[in-house]
Ligand SMILES: Nc1ncnc2c1ncn2[C@@H]1O[C@H](COP(=O)(O)OP(=O)(O)O)[C@@H](O)[C@H]1O
């Protein structure tokens with residue numbers, strides 16, 4: 149069965165304020181979509197809502213992922229179905245090493261229903277270590293990463309690479325990358341871009357959220373959508389990204405009569 | 415098992431075979447005990463935050479004395495001095511006692527098992543239950559026992575608490591059980607010594623006394639574990655710990671408290687640290703109904719250092735009230751305290767920490783931090799760091815935090831596939847990690863991890 153993500157007429161609000169206003173989008177395995185929009189347009193709200201953050205209230209609409217309405221599911225159940233979100237601002241968890249955490253996460257995601265026979269359901273340490281080392285090498289991540297506390301004291305670039313490493317280990321069906329390129333210098337964007345493009349294949353659908361097109365030089369999307377004020381106002385191909393690159397968001401804003409957000413990015 | 419009472423008659427019975435001076439000491443303590451009222455937790459400053467969660471409604475802040483406690487209900491026992499070593503040493507002991515230089519097991523105040531390694535004998539280390547020690551090492555006891563560290567009257571700043579402590583007096587009068595460890599000058603004991611103190615019968619009182627004397631240049635590690643053998647036998651622990659780290663000595667003392675949730679726990683712990691000595695002190699609390707712990711390190715000699723690590727996990731209706739003191743008497747001393755507590759359910763904790771720096775104690779370096787992680791809405795942590803500095807050249811930092819488990823952290827972890835329970839456990843383990851990573855013994859870290867995991871089940 150194909151694991152598509154289908155979003156129908158989705159409304160999300162944050163602290164009582166409507167942010168996403170009737171959004172429709174579908175991402176199939178193997179497809180690459182870019183969702184572009186200015187700061188404050190609701191990109192992260194959509195991403196967090198899709199993953200199930202309790203702060204983001206789903207007012208109406210549906211999100212079907214591999215045939216299941218995921219809106220009733222906890223975040224970990226969504227992850228087990230094969231949904232992944234690389235956060236714009238990954239949370240630091242002091243005292244928890246990346247390796248320890250990732251072993252639990254990988255074990256949880258790979259566990260088959262009714263297959264809880266082995267000790268505590270963890271994948272064997274040797275197997276995990278070997279796989280982690282290999283993935284770290286592929287992504288050009290230093291070995292010491294595994295022993296460091298999750299995102300704690302990480303530079304911006306390190307945080308984003310840790311997200312991509314987790315993406316690589318968890319092998320999701322649909323991955324949402326929320327501004328994985330923001331706050332990085334050109335070199336870091338290249339590293340992240342190349343890392344992600346290594347993971348792309350027929351099994352993985354990607355929704356790249358960004359407000360600059362830089363990352364798209366490394367991962368060329370087949371579909372580009374423009375998000376303005378909580379709705380996708382235009383969808384098209386690569387030419388849309390090129391248009392934004394050349395002209396910015398002002399012409400689009402003007403076209404749809406939407407003023408620039410006062411409060412900006414959160 | 416002989417069940418005694420907290421009465422003068424029973425005191426006479428305990429003291430019957432003891433030296434005159436000890437008998438007098440007990441009687442004196444008894445007089446103090448009788449003269450003091452039960453602490454009134456609304457009036458006495460030191461007890462203001464002490465709450466028995468089982469009988470009190472904390473939020474109404476009414477009648478907050480130790481209402482649920484009836485001291486008379488608990489029975490001290492008559493020590494069966496030097497009883498035959500038995501191998502039936504109660505539940506939960508690792509067997510054989512791997513990697514230890516000596517083991518002492520005590521159940522309901524009775525010595526059940528004692529073994530010294532060849533190493534201890536060869537090096538002249540004295541390690542025995544306190545009743546045996548009273549026969550064999552009377553001079554040492556007379557010199558140290560409740561004389562210099564945990565005393566009923568003291569000039570120490572951290573001692574103001576003890577002066578008001580009815581429970582120190584009760585301990586002085588009725589102490590039974592515990593041990594003396596004496597490490598001679600220059601002797602280094604490689605393996606840790608292990609002491610297991612158990613309460614098994616209902617309504618038992620445990621009044622164990624720890625006395626550790628590490629002479630000049632010696633080195634020793636002591637691991638002490640207090641636990642109940644049943645989940646519901648009520649009890650009263652009224653203990654004292656006295657540690658003397660002699661000049662240039664290196665002492666590591668770990669106490670893990672795992673009484674069941676029906677044991678009242680009152681204890682005074684004080685360490686005297688001499689010139690250039692180093693003390694590493696780990697205090698872990700998991701059990702108890704109501705815990706009132708006074709813990710003080712007195713940095714008496716110039717150039718000495720003390721590290722105080724605290725780790726506690728309270729749940730259900732447990733209450734933990736800890737007062738810590740870092741008392742800098744001499745110059746060039748440093749102390750470093752880190753206390754981390756996790757609270758679950760309706761648990762309540764209070765931590766009050768003081769750094770005292772005497773006028774002579776220039777070049778003091780003192781650090782103090784208390785952090786609390788609340789896993790439920792109804793848990794509550796009070797934290798009160800304090801400084802009293804009388805010297806001029808001093809570096810002191812202190813801080814305290816109390817916060818609920820972070821929803822963003824939980825979401826982050828869960829979004830990668832782990833369950834809420836797993837996320838919570840990761841965050842709790844991560845929270846304790848700064849304390850854990852400073853504990854120098856792998857076996858202790860493992861035991862603590864097991865206790866933490868059990869609390870989260
Ligand atoms: N955690 C939050 N708390 C309060 N407001 C938020 C939060 N997340 C988003 N918002 C609000 O939602 C709007 C859209 O923000 P966001 O989704 O972060 O936009 P983008 O990712 O496109 O920059 C902003 O106006 C912001 O005020």
Ligand SMILES: [Mg+2]
Pocket residue numbers: 191192193236326327
């Ligand atoms: Mg955003």
